[in-house]
Amino acid sequence: xxxxxxxxxxxxxxxxxxxxxxxxxxxxxxxxxxxxxxxxxxxxxxxxxxxxxxxxxxxxxxxxxxxxxxxxxxxxxxxxxxxxxxxxxxxxxxxxxxxxxxxxxxxxxxxxxx
Amino acid sequence: xxxxxxxxxxxxxxxxxxxxxxxxxxxxxxxxxxxxxxxxxxxxxxxxxxxxxxxxxxxxxxxxxxxxxxxxxxxxxxxxxxxxxxxxxxxxxxxxxxxxxxxxxxxxxxxxx
Numbered sequence: 001x002x003x004x005x006x007x008x009x010x011x012x013x014x015x016x017x018x019x020x021x022x023x024x025x026x027x028x029x030x031x032x033x034x035x036x037x038x039x040x041x042x043x044x045x046x047x048x049x050x051x052x053x054x055x056x057x058x059x060x061x062x063x064x065x066x067x068x069x070x071x072x073x074x075x076x077x078x079x080x081x082x083x084x085x086x087x088x089x090x091x092x093x094x095x096x097x098x099x100x101x102x103x104x105x106x107x108x109x110x111x112x113x114x
Numbered sequence: 115x116x117x118x119x120x121x122x123x124x125x126x127x128x129x130x131x132x133x134x135x136x137x138x139x140x141x142x143x144x145x146x147x148x149x150x151x152x153x154x155x156x157x158x159x160x161x162x163x164x165x166x167x168x169x170x171x172x173x174x175x176x177x178x179x180x181x182x183x184x185x186x187x188x189x190x191x192x193x194x195x196x197x198x199x200x201x202x203x204x205x206x207x208x209x210x211x212x213x214x215x216x217x218x219x220x221x222x223x224x225x226x227x
Contacts, residue, residue: 004157040219041219042217042218043203048214058214090157100146100207102148102160103215105150105159107156107157108156
């Protein structure tokens with residue numbers, strides 16, 4: 001019962017390095033999301049994808065890019081990491097855009113940029 | 115725009131105490147409302163939800179009622195346990211809007227044995 005799987009779980013980067021966070025879901029969901037969680041800020045939406053082949057900016061997209069590779073996979077890329085991007089990143093998916101549809105989360109990726 | 119406001123924590127209670135975590139929202143129309151729970155080192159898990167006014171969501175002894183007149187969705191539990199220690203997030207998802215869910219900032223709950 002995998003659900004939403006994201007990798008890596010922990011990563012330390014130097015300022016200016018690039019990396020990609022991978023996410024896959026096995027629930028055949030159309031919608032996928034990337035959030036970041038910072039102390040006192042709750043969860044903030046970075047990007048989302050309502051269906052395969054589409055992506056849209058969320059609340060805090062600057063410094064990130066995404067790729068909806070297929071229906072299962074949605075990756076988040078940091079092209080040039082900055083200390084302000086130190087955070088916990090969560091991938092999530094949902095089986096539709098209806099208001100009652102539940103969003104399911106991965107276990108998180110802890111990223112530190114030094 | 116849409117928003118969720120929940121009481122700031124941390125909230126510290128003794129085991130078997132009554133719990134209330136307040137949540138109010140601002141939204142156009144009638145959104146669906148959710149409570150998510152995050153245990154240490156884990157992702158968010160859906161705790162309960164309500165999709166229309168006067169609905170009551172319930173799970174694991176927790177309850178919340180969708181109150182349109184007060185735009186509230188307060189989380190309650192009659193007798194908390196140490197295992198309920200976690201961070202609780204109130205959230206809304208608007209109907210007929212773009213595909214987003216809006217979260218509150220979270221309330222950390224600490225239960226003392």
